Amino acid sequence: MFKAKVLIKRRPSILDPQGKAAEQGAKLLGITNIKFTRIDKHVEFVVDTDDEEAAKNEINDYCGKLLTNPNLEDYEFTMERG
């Protein structure tokens, strides 16, 4: 069994409207020094196999086919036996 943690980020050139919205809200609340907000995804899951190579392949499949949009986002992951 492996525990995987994935960080999925939009590419820096891609606008992040959710981050922009949060930042505008902050200004309205008097929180005035916040800049360059980016809201990304952090995904955790378990891969139920003991074969490290198979686990890596499943993580890459899961990320590439379901969790990310490969036109807009990049991902990186860490895994540990658990």
Added chain:
Amino acid sequence: MFKAKVLIKRRPSILDPQGKAAEQGAKLLGITNIKFTRIDKHVEFVVDTDDEEAAKNEINDYCGKLLTNPNLEDYEFTMERG
């Protein structure tokens, strides 16, 4: 100036429907060993002040009032001078 990274997670007792949906999709694609998926938020931003105490206060305000729902989510952050 400080760079802040915040990880916002639903409490373990709170259902994560987005994670469940991704997992069901994985099964349909033949990715069969994925379990316990949780999709959370990772937020990065800059706090444009040199006063560490003020920066911390802004981060806690931003997280507590805008980025998180305090009834469902917890957050933790790291900051570094940058």
